[in-house]
Amino acid sequence: MLWLKINKPEEEIINDFDKATMEKGTEVGKIAQKYFNNAVDVTILTNNKPNLLKMIENTQNEITKGSTVICEASFEYDDLFCSVDILKKEKNGWAIYEVKSSTYDTKVDKKVELYFEDIAFQKYILKKRGINITNTYLMQINKDYVFDGNLNIHKLFVVSDVTEKVLKVEEDIFYNLNEAKQIFNQKQEPNVDLSINCDSPYKCGFWKYCSNHLPSPSVFDIYNLYFKNKINFYKNDLISYTDLKNSNVITNKIQLRQIDYYLNNKKTYVNKTKINEFLDTLTYPLYFLDFETVMPIVPKYVGSKPYDQIPFQYSLHYIEKKGGKLKHKEFLAKTGEDPREALAKQLCEDIPKNVCVLAYYKSFECSRIKELAKQFPLLKDHLLNIESNIKDLIIPFKNGYYYNKAMGGSFSIKSVLPAIFPNDPKLNYDNLQQVQNGTDAMTVFSNLEKMNPTDQKIARNNLLEYCKLDTYAMVKIWQEL
Structure with missing residues (x-):
């Protein structure tokens, strides 16, 4: 990955969720600076990019001036560069504080081990520059912190x-750096095969580039198969669907159907009996519900914790009787306000008790409603009644009652919809403006307060159109069944 980052950075694909995560990480880093008194940030941007030389110069100036807390303290040694999130003066030297947007856990996993390596790398460079590091610390988000209206940084x-x-x-750093330098100076691309490291502890952004030699589809497209199992099959030359079929290593019925429908160019599998059994569980009036949420790392709303899913919007299509007209209701929170109570009240007004509600992957909607019921006791009875009557539209697909080969190995609504309706522009999320997925919705809603009135109006309309398509898509899928 290192060689590719240097020589072919354009091949790296960073998805919207990862981009949003990186932006949140930057936000957490800024907030962490308030943990310390008299903190000085040496960040200098030139054309919206860090000016590394200036930051190194600023760091040395702050050390000379006697600053005791330096944020983004930057150093260079032997063509190596690092920025320390927070460098704090101690009695006999300095302490490194590495800030992460992840939540604290007593368990040390592969991701946390990488944090230690990051810190050891920084410590190596600083020691070479004559900075005595006496202690190293990791700052992470407290997942149990409850916001009471006043942010308590500590x-x-x-x-x-x-x-x-x-x-x-630390002792491995020197050897790792020598190896990294050799890779850095290589003119020819290293020959590195696919491995479990492509997915763990993080999914590599160069996956598409490194896997372009694979047939399409391949073992890596098989539904609900652990990545480690996919790698094991790959290492044993069980790569194509033909390989998998001939080897008899796949025994799951849904996975076998996926392979069979591709190899034999079959279009659609329908188990009418099972689908009718599912449809018979639905009654009129019938409601189709979808939420959109934000996940503030730093909680903004009283009673919430870091990374809580905060619903700010819903779309609701409904049909009151068999053969009845399709109707629609929706909610989008006012900009800058806690959306939860207003959303919960409106939801109780829009959905009567004891009616059938459809959601796609219902555990998400059910969890949000249970959280709202806990937060607002006066609405608890009605909210829990709604939750208890939610059915899951993913069941016919997840359980294998309906399969179209265009779904590949995914039964998400974003895969099922175009597989069933491949040529309907009204059902194409790519035709939406600004908001085309849940991450977009989260980002746009979070940024509404920063927008001018005109842009805010456009953005709110785009949010409504996206969420509306989610429930309209459910209606169309239900009608197809």
Whole structure:
């Protein structure tokens, strides 16, 4: 990956969710600076990009001036560069504070081990520059922090002393850096095969580039198959659908159907009996519900925690009787306000008790409604009644009652809809403006307060159109069944 990042950066694909995560990470880093008194940020931007030389110069100036807390402290040694999130003066030296937007957990997994390596790398460069590092710390989000209306920075973060853990990986840094330099200086692309590292602890952005030699579809497109199993099959030359069929290693009925329908160019599998059994569980009036949510790392609303899913919008299509007209209702929170109570009240007004509600992957909607019921006791009875009557439209697809080969290995609504209606522009999310997926909706809603009135009006309309398509898509899928 290192060679590709240097020599073919254009091949890296960073999805919208990862971009949003990186932006949130930057936000958390800025907030973490308030944890310390007299913090000085040495960041300098030139054309919206960090000016590394200026930042190195600023860091040295702040050390000379006697600053005790330097944020984004930057150093260079032997063509290596690092920026320390927070460098704090201690009695006999300096302490490194590495800030992460992840939540604190006592369990140390592969991702946390990478944090230790990052810190050890910084420590190596700083020591080479004559900076004595006495302690190293990891700052992470406290997942149990409850916002009471006033942000408490010291409760928001958990600060862990990782000095000993960093020492354990420190001795490997020199050898890892030498290896990295060799890769850096290679003119020819290294021959590295696909492995479990492509997906763990993070999915690599160069996956599409590195896997372009695979047939399409391949073992990596099989539904509900663990990545480690896909890699094992790949390593044993079980790559194409033909390989998998001939080897008899696939035994799951839905996976076998996926292979069979592709190899034999079959169009659609329909188990009418099972589908009718599912449809018989639905009654009129019939409602189709979809939520959109935001997940603030730093909680904004009283009673919420970091990364809580906060519903701010819903779309509701409904049909009151068999053969009745399709109607629509919707809710989108006012900009800048806590959306939860207004949304919960409106939902109770829009959906009567004891009616059938359809959602796609209902556990999401059910969880949000249960959370609202806990937050607003006066609405609890009505909300829990709605939740108890929600049916899941994904069942016919997830359970294999309906399959179209165009779905490939995914039964998400974004895969099922175009497979059933491939030529309907009204059902194409790509034709929407500004908001085409849940991550877009989350980002746009979060940025509404920063927009001027004209842009805000356009953005709100785009949010409504996106959420409306989600429930209209459910209606069309139900009608197809």
